[in-house]
Amino acid sequence: MNTRPIPMTASTSSELGDAVERALARKDLPAASTALAEASTREIVHVLERLSPRQCAIAYRLLSKQEAIEVFEALSPGLQADLVHGLQDAEVAALFADLDPDDRVWLLDELPAAVAPRLLRGLSPHERDLTAAVLGYRRDSIGRRMSPEFVSTHPQLTAARTLQRMRERLDRAETIYTLPVTDGGLRVIGVVSLRDLLAADSDALVADLMHDAHTVSAESDAEQAARECTESGFLAVPVVDSEERLVGILTIDDAVRILRHEESEDAARQGGVEPLGRPYLSTPIRRIVRSRVVWLLVLAVGATLTVQVLSVFEATLEQLTVLALFVPLLIGTGGNTGNQAATTVTRALALGEVRPRDLLRVLTRELRVGLCLGLLLGALGFGITALVYDWQIGVVIGCTLLAVCTVAATIGGIMPVVARVIRVDPAVFSNPFITTFVDATGLVIYFVIARAVLGI
Amino acid sequence: MNTRPIPMTASTSSELGDAVERALARKDLPAASTALAEASTREIVHVLERLSPRQCAIAYRLLSKQEAIEVFEALSPGLQADLVHGLQDAEVAALFADLDPDDRVWLLDELPAAVAPRLLRGLSPHERDLTAAVLGYRRDSIGRRMSPEFVSTHPQLTAARTLQRMRERLDRAETIYTLPVTDGGLRVIGVVSLRDLLAADSDALVADLMHDAHTVSAESDAEQAARECTESGFLAVPVVDSEERLVGILTIDDAVRILRHEESEDAARQGGVEPLGRPYLSTPIRRIVRSRVVWLLVLAVGATLTVQVLSVFEATLEQLTVLALFVPLLIGTGGNTGNQAATTVTRALALGEVRPRDLLRVLTRELRVGLCLGLLLGALGFGITALVYDWQIGVVIGCTLLAVCTVAATIGGIMPVVARVIRVDPAVFSNPFITTFVDATGLVIYFVIARAVLGI
Numbered sequence: 001m002n003t004r005p006i007p008m009t010a011s012t013s014s015e016l017g018d019a020v021e022r023a024l025a026r027k028d029l030p031a032a033s034t035a036l037a038e039a040s041t042r043e044i045v046h047v048l049e050r051l052s053p054r055q056c057a058i059a060y061r062l063l064s065k066q067e068a069i070e071v072f073e074a075l076s077p078g079l080q081a082d083l084v085h086g087l088q089d090a091e092v093a094a095l096f097a098d099l100d101p102d103d104r105v106w107l108l109d110e111l112p113a114a115v116a117p118r119l120l121r122g123l124s125p126h127e128r129d130l131t132a133a134v135l136g137y138r139r140d141s142i143g144r145r146m147s148p149e150f151v152s153t154h155p156q157l158t159a160a161r162t163l164q165r166m167r168e169r170l171d172r173a174e175t176i177y178t179l180p181v182t183d184g185g186l187r188v189i190g191v192v193s194l195r196d197l198l199a200a201d202s203d204a205l206v207a208d209l210m211h212d213a214h215t216v217s218a219e220s221d222a223e224q225a226a227r228e229c230t231e232s233g234f235l236a237v238p239v240v241d242s243e244e245r246l247v248g249i250l251t252i253d254d255a256v257r258i259l260r261h262e263e264s265e266d267a268a269r270q271g272g273v274e275p276l277g278r279p280y281l282s283t284p285i286r287r288i289v290r291s292r293v294v295w296l297l298v299l300a301v302g303a304t305l306t307v308q309v310l311s312v313f314e315a316t317l318e319q320l321t322v323l324a325l326f327v328p329l330l331i332g333t334g335g336n337t338g339n340q341a342a343t344t345v346t347r348a349l350a351l352g353e354v355r356p357r358d359l360l361r362v363l364t365r366e367l368r369v370g371l372c373l374g375l376l377l378g379a380l381g382f383g384i385t386a387l388v389y390d391w392q393i394g395v396v397i398g399c400t401l402l403a404v405c406t407v408a409a410t411i412g413g414i415m416p417v418v419a420r421v422i423r424v425d426p427a428v429f430s431n432p433f434i435t436t437f438v439d440a441t442g443l444v445i446y447f448v449i450a451r452a453v454l455g456i
Numbered sequence: 457m458n459t460r461p462i463p464m465t466a467s468t469s470s471e472l473g474d475a476v477e478r479a480l481a482r483k484d485l486p487a488a489s490t491a492l493a494e495a496s497t498r499e500i501v502h503v504l505e506r507l508s509p510r511q512c513a514i515a516y517r518l519l520s521k522q523e524a525i526e527v528f529e530a531l532s533p534g535l536q537a538d539l540v541h542g543l544q545d546a547e548v549a550a551l552f553a554d555l556d557p558d559d560r561v562w563l564l565d566e567l568p569a570a571v572a573p574r575l576l577r578g579l580s581p582h583e584r585d586l587t588a589a590v591l592g593y594r595r596d597s598i599g600r601r602m603s604p605e606f607v608s609t610h611p612q613l614t615a616a617r618t619l620q621r622m623r624e625r626l627d628r629a630e631t632i633y634t635l636p637v638t639d640g641g642l643r644v645i646g647v648v649s650l651r652d653l654l655a656a657d658s659d660a661l662v663a664d665l666m667h668d669a670h671t672v673s674a675e676s677d678a679e680q681a682a683r684e685c686t687e688s689g690f691l692a693v694p695v696v697d698s699e700e701r702l703v704g705i706l707t708i709d710d711a712v713r714i715l716r717h718e719e720s721e722d723a724a725r726q727g728g729v730e731p732l733g734r735p736y737l738s739t740p741i742r743r744i745v746r747s748r749v750v751w752l753l754v755l756a757v758g759a760t761l762t763v764q765v766l767s768v769f770e771a772t773l774e775q776l777t778v779l780a781l782f783v784p785l786l787i788g789t790g791g792n793t794g795n796q797a798a799t800t801v802t803r804a805l806a807l808g809e810v811r812p813r814d815l816l817r818v819l820t821r822e823l824r825v826g827l828c829l830g831l832l833l834g835a836l837g838f839g840i841t842a843l844v845y846d847w848q849i850g851v852v853i854g855c856t857l858l859a860v861c862t863v864a865a866t867i868g869g870i871m872p873v874v875a876r877v878i879r880v881d882p883a884v885f886s887n888p889f890i891t892t893f894v895d896a897t898g899l900v901i902y903f904v905i906a907r908a909v910l911g912i
Contacts, residue, residue: 049809324773365744
């Protein structure tokens with residue numbers, strides 16, 4: 001056991017990483033191996049996240065067996081899959097057998113479907129059963145991310161008996177710090193924390209120590225369940241089947257991992273990018289291009305709407321070219337207002353602060369916010385344009401800003417809620433999507449107002 | 457102790473919430489009180505997050521004392537501050553005394569500075585000392601978010617002695633599941649998990665059970681430290697001072713709370729909004745307007761640059777109005793490409809996958825990605841425009857798309873890294889900011905190419 005007198009700090013962590021990167025760059029494997037041996041699991045993970053898939057497989061082979069499995073478990077599932085492609089079959093089989101059942105399933109979800117049966121055949125019957133139990137749930141459900149290895153207790157057991165029972169099963173349980181309490185039918189009736197068990201008299205009954213359980217259904221959405229776990233105030237929540245029977249446990253560290261994954265996906269979609277599922281620097285350029293090009297094309301096709309709108313008003317534009325000058329400013333402001341509303345509401349939906357049935361509340365709120373912003377910007381826009389150009393142009397710009405801000409905030413605010421109502425990921429109505437949509441609407445508003453005010 | 461045969465599920469949770477909301481709406485306090493008494497802490501929090509500050513204070517007063525403190529601790533700091541304004545001084549003083557030292561400081565950070573001394577005077581000397589220790593660290597540092605109440609052990613103690621020591625201090629420790637191991641000088645030399653202590657023989661020495669500690673410095677950035685805690689593989693990390701001495705502990709549930717807060721802020725800034733710091737539905741309209749108007753004005757002022765650019769090229773526009781038709785499409789596509797790059801890199805920076813020194817790597821990657829995307833969209837744009845209009849316009853649109861995509865991806869990608877290098881929050885270079893910047897650049901590129909190709 002290696003005890004280091006001076007603990008790791010952020011700066012030494014990055015220095016160690018540099019040493020490994022430099023050694024790998026000059027193909028000095030012994031030096032890389034030495035540097036890796038001194039690094040902590042977390043530091044090694046950070047090094048691997050910055051390497052190309054090929055370099056990553058080379059570096060991974062330099063790790064000790066115990067370190068290798070810990071590092072692998074800490075990698076993102078996408079990077080795990082890339083790494084597996086760079087390893088030999090025997091190495092993959094050994095690695096796979098050492099993973100926890102939930103980590104195994106997470107990896108399988110990233111690998112081609114044909115690989116799964118071969119890997120599963122290599123497991124012991126007990127491990128295969130545990131993995132199959134998790135595999136039985138649909139993708140995106142928490143059943144697929146839970147751990148089927150837990151210790152539970154009963155209300156009529158004493159604290160001492162529960163502690164003994166837990167010690168006997170220490171090796172096989174994902175967590176021992178929060179124990180589900182079940183009745184005779186395996187139904188969850190509460191949870192008891194190890195802390196309370198240790199604090200209690202040894203003959204105290206679990207029934208008198210347990211708290212109400214916040215359980216999650218195995219079929220429920222993984223992100224939602226993970227958020228509930230982190231909000232539960234416990235370090236784990238029991239996962240139950242449709243008959244409320246205990247089937248697994250979700251620990252807070254797994255919940256954090258799920259949320260990080262989901263939040264990366266949400267952040268990507270909000271920016272109009274397909275999630276990479278792996279670290280930026282270790283992703284090949286062609287994969288990055290692929291993650292962006294589809295959305296970019298969709299949005300560009302959407303944007304041809306603006307060309308059509310402008311074609312309709314081409315005569316007006318020819319008569320008064322000055323109107324063209326304000327097009328980017330007006331649609332830009334509309335896009336920004338829409339983005340602001342969409343960003344706020346999307347986050348509120350993700351955190352569960354806003355629900356689908358709040359559609360009307362969101363609508364009236366954003367209408368009012370948009371009106372306030374529009375009045376402010378419109379007044380300002382009128383003043384400045386009236387001074388620099390003339391008062392008629394000022395009226396057009398002022399009125400357009402007022403209308404565009406109101407419409408943009410309302411659309412931007414309700415779009416994510418509508419998405420949730422029709423069961424689409426709210427982040428799909430990304431900021432670029434809203435911008436494109438608001439652009440076309442804004443142009444129509446602009447030219448209609450211009451024609452009316454200027455009488456052309 | 458209330459044991460419920462059927463555990464809480466998401467649907468019953470929302471029904472209970474509805475009952476409370478309805479009762480409050482018709483001012484039926486007994487009914488609201490009854491509904492609240494049946495709800496779990498988490499459900500009550502969700503109900504309060506949907507009420508106006510005034511209603512929130514009314515509902516909060518209906519809670520039992522024990523429930524009240526648990527609910528309060530689970531609220532976001534902004535909402536806590538709003539709630540405190542609605543309570544009487546004596547109620548606030550009692551509540552404040554019951555909070556953990558770290559929660560107390562988090563609340564103080566949200567309250568007007570004049571309130572702090574009065575609240576601190578009401579504490580017992582011991583609690584005041586603990587709070588002062590946390591208050592001594594600068595805002596945004598993890599020292600200000602850590603818990604100063606911990607149990608530690610020494611390498612020469614046995615497992616049994618450590619367990620006994622821990623039981624004696626159960627009440628006062630934030631966590632007992634991960635214990636820091638310190639030497640004579642209080643310097644952290646490792647951590648030992650309760651699980652390993654329970655699994656070990658009772659006379660096993662802590663020195664043989666402990667793992668290398670990943671510690672965080674009390675002065676380090678709270679978000680960074682919280683992320684390190686969730687990645688450490690332990691349920692808590694020791695917090696040390698500049699001489700590596702143990703001063704506190706950061707538990708994973710506090711780390712999750714910090715990350716949720718920081719991620720909400722990042723998400724807001726990315727969309728060009730100041731963070732609300734409290735739930736959307738419980739925030740007054742004027743506060744929402746305030747959170748958006750400054751950024752909107754800044755961006756609108758920035759967008760006047762596009763008006764100026766177009767003014768310069770007004771003669772060209774008058775000659776060939778058809779050029780105006782493509783303005784929204786071209787700058788829109790540029791904005792989208794820039795947003796995509798910025799979104800990906802900002803997230804990678806937040807997760808520590810990309811560091812400031814990677815500026816050049818990011819630049820070359822985004823240059824290549826932008827070029828690929830530009831070639832694709834440019835070819836497509838040329839083809840379609842050449843067919844619909846004429847080949848010269850096709851060349852202008854094709855070349856502009858190629859140039860704009862390349863420039864936008866590169867700028868969007870390096871902006872967040874540059875922000876980090878000059879120690880500004882990368883999220884401040886938000887998507888709207890990049891859009892506005894890319895808009896002006898794109899227009900210059902467009903008209904320069906148009907003039908060159910069309911010879912005007």
